[in-house]
Amino acid sequence: MPAGHNGPASRRPPRNFSRRDYEHMIGVGILREDEHVELIGGRIVEMSPEGPAHAGAIDLCADALRAVFGTGYTVRVQHPLIVDPLDEPEPDVAIVPGGPRDHLAEHPRSAALVVEVADSSLEYDRVEKARLYARAGFEEYWIVNLRDRCLEVHRQPLSDGYGQVATLAADATVSPLAAPGGRIAVAALLP
Numbered sequence: 001m002p003a004g005h006n007g008p009a010s011r012r013p014p015r016n017f018s019r020r021d022y023e024h025m026i027g028v029g030i031l032r033e034d035e036h037v038e039l040i041g042g043r044i045v046e047m048s049p050e051g052p053a054h055a056g057a058i059d060l061c062a063d064a065l066r067a068v069f070g071t072g073y074t075v076r077v078q079h080p081l082i083v084d085p086l087d088e089p090e091p092d093v094a095i096v097p098g099g100p101r102d103h104l105a106e107h108p109r110s111a112a113l114v115v116e117v118a119d120s121s122l123e124y125d126r127v128e129k130a131r132l133y134a135r136a137g138f139e140e141y142w143i144v145n146l147r148d149r150c151l152e153v154h155r156q157p158l159s160d161g162y163g164q165v166a167t168l169a170a171d172a173t174v175s176p177l178a179a180p181g182g183r184i185a186v187a188a189l190l191p
Contacts, residue, residue: 016042042086056191068182112178119146
């Protein structure tokens with residue numbers, strides 16, 4: 001075995017990337033902007049493939065949330081959010097304060113609401129994404145659950161997840177915390 005070689009590469013811990021490393025890889029073309037990946041916990045994670053129902057649910061959510069939030073917020077679809085030096089997730093939908101021009105120099109660091117549409121990624125979104133968004137202090141996180149045709153509403157962020165989780169059936173309505181006067185039928189979010 002050559003000097004300095006510690007054995008198979010599988011024994012070495014994986015390398016974590018910083019947000020700066022990740023953005024540099026995109027900037028120089030190592031990762032393409034159209035690749036379906038995100039930075040989670042210093043790891044470059046491939047996102048689930050997007051079928052027609054998933055894509056349709058994203059569009060339905062974006063339309064419904066634009067109608068409720070109006071001016072003063074931007075509805076971002078599958079764009080990065082800065083959470084910390086090792087995390088830059090790309091939620092399916094994020095409602096961020098300000099207009100689009102407010103985020104030209106840097107991705108937003110806060111969100112009034114984050115939404116993931118889930119089918120095959122349901123457990124990942126319930127556990128890993130919930131912890132990440134709660135740790136970031138995002139007050140509200142929704143999972144549009146395609147598998148069970150419901151909306152999972154996560155509120156009260158804690159260090160390891162959300163303190164309040166409610167499951168709303170398709171016939172229910174929901175009001176976002178940051179737009180309490182707006183009412184959205186859960187069925188309007190489901191394809």
